[in-house]
Amino acid sequence: MNRASDACLGESVFWERLASGLGVYVLPRSTWRRWSALLAVDFGALDRCLWWGDTATAQELPAGVAHFLEHRLFEKGTGDITERFSAHGLEVDADTAFTHTGFSCSGRGSFATGLALLFELAFAAHFDDAGVTREREIIAHEIRLSADAPDWVGYFQALETVFPGAPLVEDIAGTPESLERIDAPLLRRCHDALYRATNAALYVCGDVDPETVVRCCEQQLRRYPRLEVPSGAQVRRPVVSPRPGGRRVSALPVARPYLTLVFGDPEAGLSGPSLLRREMAVEMALYALFGPGSAFYCAAYEAGLIESSSFGFEAAIEPTFGACLLGGETSEPAKLEDAVVTTLDRACRFGLELADFELARRKMYGDLVRVYDSADVCVDALHSAVSCGAGPIDFLAIHQQVSLAEAESCLRSILRPEGCGVSLIVPAEASAGAAGKSA
């Protein structure tokens, strides 16, 4: 097997691409008694077109189909597969993200059983009309449940200001209208096309032996011969470039306004170590400028503009898009927006303080080390690195390379005040006149 190690942490990841195309990545921890596995299929909410072979035309997919598929895969005709995981004391979960669908399982012992069930969960499909109709109702409930959550609504509304019309501004679960277009034949077609070994990878961390994991995978793949043959179908994700930031305001039943500022990455399209490096650099810049130890944070907190439990920021630099979001609840959204923009404007002109950058670098180092204390977090980190084309354990080595100049360069490229999109959620009764600044 291939092996990638981090000498400082004393950790090694063993990996192999099986003949079927399935990537298998294992981080063994012999002293642990628990293991965690993530089976990631390269099909997510952004994938709205299915291309077959060399044909020039694509089948358009309704919003929410990857998420719908994830829900229905738990139903196996003989009942919900969750019960069979439980019978072995195994935990199971699934999650649909922008660019993948993840099926996770964890337990103590019973790894071979867990893997067999995980493969069955993802790769053995049973779609019937009655079940699909019922699922449509359940997902409609899910959409309505999140329709009044300000952070959820604010997140997508913010993305819409810089990526108007792109699939990533739509709810991962779809819309009531798009759900009507999802039926059993469509789910069957998507599953058959995209749930293949070449389109998936397995990540395992904990009380397991890498060779045994590989053998178990090969054994399981033999149960599903279909998986080993590429379907000829693929999803293509065009690089999404941001537009100059717009402004959107909506009203929800909230106590105070909820402000989210968003910045799209104009240089999206990177992959591998250079993508991780860009993501870390911009994260360090954000932390240096807006982290709890920054001059901004201290002043905004003491002025009552931000609250520690709701103010936050994140950078999502993906191969086909990049975005930084920043914000939270505030009584004075216009003042908070001004404070953020002024801070960015000054930083773009004069750069970052070296001391602030070094603290951000230290903070990130601690966060990266902490990843290896949890099997569940570990498998997510392995997937995050591999899915963007980097090595499974590249994070720490890349972290060491990020310089102040690089953080400043990313800051000036991504976090430009003139590229800022603004999303504001206002309390419903105040929506008529409280739109912060004019559009």
Add this chain to the structure above:
Amino acid sequence: MREQAGDLGSFELGPATYLHVDPRDDLKTIRTELLVTEELRPGRNTRLALVARLLERGTRRLPGLRQVSRFVDELYGADFSVSVERLGAYQALRVTLETVDPRFLPPGEALQERAFEFLHDVLRDPMVDEGGFPVQAVAQEKAALANLIASQGNDKLAYAQRRCRQIMGAGEPWALSVLGEPDDLPAVDARGLLEFLHELLQHGRIDVYLSGRLDPAAGVQQWSAFFDWPRRPRPLRPDRDRGRVPSAACRTIREPLDGSQGRLVLGYRTPIGIADPQYASLALLNQLWGADAQSRLFRVVREQSGLCYHIASDLEAASRLAFVSAGIEPRDYEEVVARIGDELGRIAAGQVPEEDLRSASALLQTRLMALDEDPAGLALFDYQQRLAGSGRTRADLCAALAAATVETVAEAAAGLCLDTTYLACPRGAELEVAE
């Protein structure tokens, strides 16, 4: 000093002062959690909520939020927080600091010594001014806390759960909010808050949990020196409800909600607490009924009937309570309530296949043993057991889970009394429900 029984190496350092050590070589962090526990009483919840926020804001040596934040960043992003933990009739000030093990840092970083001193300063030498916390900081934190309390309504399901608890528990300590009450805030002053802290540190029960690459003997020596102030702990009153058969109000409450979907919460009382021998059966009842995706409520109400997306039961054995919550359309109210009751009734009637019981037991046992790799979870388990006066280890609880039967689970189910059915109903849908 006495070593105590339990899942961890536990030592009594002084009166009502305990150190619990989880020495492990395979962790990359060293975690310290300190809990100062007292009985939960009206007014004291608000003051504790404020004190927790103020202790995060500075020490005499690091006088300000920015200085504290930069200090923990210097410790390679140490995870530092001061918060409030509530457990049944008790509340605790919780201080947590997690640092990277020095093995993974450049040589010469005296991280642990600095972290230890910092923790001492947080509790014993906070930022003060003229005999109280700084007046300006207190004013800011009171305003921030008032905003936070007001914003609790943003999460509609959590709001409905809180309302149901308040309605059920008028006069009960467990109904008091962890964030405190807005009406208490005007009367709280900077000097009184500092006195409150001193009183808490003098009279509260203290538990310190350590995990990571540690030598227990060195930990005992170091932490014995930490408590360098006079301590006169007041004994915590034991669980007053032990053995009491609950009486339930059986009320139905509907309140209007500004939101897109109805939020339903059913509150139940149970005679079984954490320390009771039937606790394992109660935990299994919760698992079978609604705790997870393989539970009956999820299967029947969501998957088979499509009546909701979220439905779950939740056990609060420290308060002898159980809740079921769901996001529903108001028109489905009667049906969902009936199905929740039907499923509980079936379990109470012993209609539980043996394999379902074994699955639920296997899952709960796996979760308990998985705490081996979850120091925070293990500390919480141990703390809950000790505070309940149970002294039960994970192995004890696993044995009790394995020994539980369909009959003992049925008894636990039969003992649940529905107290309050609460529906937060979107405006405009109220009439539909009333009809």
